[in-house]
Amino acid sequence: MDRPIFLVGFMGSGKTTWGKKLANHLGLMFVDLDQVIVQRIGMSIPAYFERYGEQRFREIESQLLKEQGGLPAVISTGGGSPCFFDNMQWILQNGLAIYLHLTPKALYNRLQQSNIAARPALKGLAGEALLHFIEEKLREREPFYKQSQIHIDQINTSLEAIGQSIESYEKSI
Ligand code: S3P
Numbered sequence: 001m002d003r004p005i006f007l008v009g010f011m012g013s014g015k016t017t018w019g020k021k022l023a024n025h026l027g028l029m030f031v032d033l034d035q036v037i038v039q040r041i042g043m044s045i046p047a048y049f050e051r052y053g054e055q056r057f058r059e060i061e062s063q064l065l066k067e068q069g070g071l072p073a074v075i076s077t078g079g080g081s082p083c084f085f086d087n088m089q090w091i092l093q094n095g096l097a098i099y100l101h102l103t104p105k106a107l108y109n110r111l112q113q114s115n116i117a118a119r120p121a122l123k124g125l126a127g128e129a130l131l132h133f134i135e136e137k138l139r140e141r142e143p144f145y146k147q148s149q150i151h152i153d154q155i156n157t158s159l160e161a162i163g164q165s166i167e168s169y170e171k172s173i
Pocket of ligand 1: 012034045077078079081119120
């Protein structure tokens with residue numbers, strides 16, 4: 001692999017968890033874009049949203065995403081990363097994108113068990129309102145995620161299967 005692998009998908013789809021495992025499996029470095037942003041802005045993402053708003057966050061996110069070109073690594077992106085500016089186009093031109101697909105209900109179950117406060121986009125949401133938000137937001141974002149070269153349905157996958165999908169894709173191009 002001579003370019004980065006970008007894991008894309010909704011919040012709670014397991015980008016960081018799979019990213020770490022995949023990097024380890026492929027012997028590549030792992031980069032979490034949210035962590036890169038936190039290091040650069042010097043505060044948590046919710047604190048940054050609160051103080052400067054989403055627009056400024058998206059500008060920094062886009063800038064830092066585009067600093068990740070060149071080096072082979074596995075990079076987990078934020079749920080919104082591919083959906084702003086020309087970010088998805090840039091990802092496709094500079095790396096290999098893998099979409100980690102889960103249904104709204106599965107995302108809901110996972111997000112309910114996670115720390116909602118760490119995700120400003122989900123602030124104040126619970127129960128039916130959270131499920132509805134996920135369905136709507138996913139509908140809006142999927143056209144971006146679906147441009148990925150590789151789609152993984154997480155219900156029936158394994159590290160080996162993801163590795164094989166990457167290998168077959170690389171052979172096909
Ligand atoms: C966001 C997802 C978050 C983070 C930020 C915004 C979003 O990343 O980038 O809170 O708009 O979907 P995760 O997908 O890792 O939660």
